[in-house]
Amino acid sequence: MTAISALTNAQQGDRVKEQFNSSGRVQKAPENFLTSADVKTVFAEGKQGRRDFIRRAFAAASTATAAGVAAVSAPTGAWAQGNPIPTEGGDPNILKLPEHATGLGQGVATEGYGKPSKYEANLQRRQSPGLTQTTQASVSFAPLQSLFGIVTPSGLHFERHHQGWWDIDPSKHRFMINGMVKNPKVFTMDEIMRLPSVSRFHFIECGANTAVDWGNVAVPTVQYTHGMLSCSEFTGVPLITLLELAGADLKNGKFVLAEGGDGSAMTRTIPMSLITSGEVLVAYGQNGEMLRPENGYPLRLVVPGVQGVSWVKYLRRIEVGDQPYAAKDEAVHYIDLQPGGLHRQYTNIQECKSVVTTPSGGQVLLDKGFYNITGLAWSGKGKIKRVDVSTDGGRNWRQARLETPVLSKALTRFNLDWVWDGKPAIIQSRAQDETGYVQPMYKQLRDVRGTRSIYHNNAIQSWLVQENGEVKNVQVS
Ligand SMILES: Nc1nc2c(c(=O)[nH]1)N[C@H]1C(S)=C(S)[C@@H](COP(=O)(O)O)O[C@H]1N2
């Protein structure tokens, strides 16, 4: 940024105009890598215990995709998302009045609940081929490469279910508080929803986000590397309010156990300090409407900054206790294998992390010229203070613009102008949060954590822009 800020405003304006006028088109990442038949093959291979099947599944898929790329970048210059102007001149999109400018459109409430345009049908959350054996104990990833701002549309929120999802009848749903409380209580949804509520924007990230890349590059696009990440406005009652109503012993009660109502018996210990701060919510609202069934309808715990597994869905019980519960999903699962062979438990907080979403893996830069580098940054410890972006694999860094709002424990959008000269480039982003913590490089992370961890990979992501414009997931040592 230094070179630009040395210019006067007028000069800067000219320079920006010059940049914007230079062509810089992005071909979207192919969002559907495998046919359903391919997915079945991958699952079958996974069942036979064949190693490296995820990597090979994607390799096979990208061969198919490469053929697709060649087809759309054929000499006519046709662009997958474009509508080219004929070379003989005269753009029919301007010269001929389209039907929508002359006819009668559709009536109100044709859709009682509106849907996205049919032209956006390819924008989907997707399952990673080969990652899991069933769809009920599985993950779908949010299409980060195609989202704007910081809010994830509810229908594209990532999903993580251990035993499938349910659409639970809210009139029959009950929420219980017991343990170290004077008056154990059972609430109906009506009783919860009449209490004073708050609405707050927060990210949720599964502790296993970016897990498959711990050892080496495994998956091709940002949807699969970072898509167990979403951000919503959640509405609900602070858990502390409900604990006070039940007369909880807040002096000796140092932890609570949160329990879900689905078959996975999801149970997690939450430290009382997060609750007395007022941050933890018993939420029913998401982005202005009720939670979606996939995300825990009618009630879920919101634990800002903490890994997704603690955000218990279909929340049915909170027990107050004086020590951690060592539940299965914190004693056996969701633990971090350290280089010395010890397991680390109760790693709750999602450390500061960021990722560039454009340009990102699977996209193709079709021209030299101006590009808006954009991405997301977040920290489980508070607000994002700064994001730096490198286009040369970490040798030089420029400070990105943080777009408002910059909220605590929420996604923050960053942008940076870039002119691609057509040479190979390695794009990275490095975030810093308000505590001063800086997102680590892979080497720094592995020096401390080794290579056999699954959870809490917050390393700097690298995307290689090749001379032919194709963007690849790479790791820089
Ligand atoms: N009841 C219940 N709660 C749950 C889970 C579950 O399987 N059942 N999965 C957990 C995990 S591991 C994550 S990452 C988040 C995912 O939330 P989402 O599906 O709304 O994205 O929910 C958590 N809460």
Ligand SMILES: [Mo]
């Ligand atoms: Mo998770």
